[in-house]
Amino acid sequence: MNLEDRMTELESRQAFQDDTIQALNDVLVAQQRVVERLQLQMAALLKRHEEMMGQFDSFEEEAPPPHY
Known part of the structure; x- marks a missing residue:
């Protein structure tokens, strides 16, 4: 191979x-x-997940109704 072919x-x-x-x-x-x-x-x-979990946590923290 000559130099020109190598360069090409x-x-x-x-x-x-x-x-x-x-x-x-x-x-x-x-x-x-x-x-x-x-x-x-x-x-x-x-x-969104944290907001939804915050809503569920607030329901769980409520006291049970008086008839329990």
Whole structure:
């Protein structure tokens, strides 16, 4: 293999690697957006769960009716 063929091969490999890295980066960015959205949803669900548990706790703390 002469020097020109080697350079052409290296440039071709570099171009392919650049495309692969860009594709992987695009996927990573999309996954990060999904993770962030899921974190927001999880925080909202936890808040809602705590609010609901607070409502149930207040029912349990009430004294039983006088006829017991």
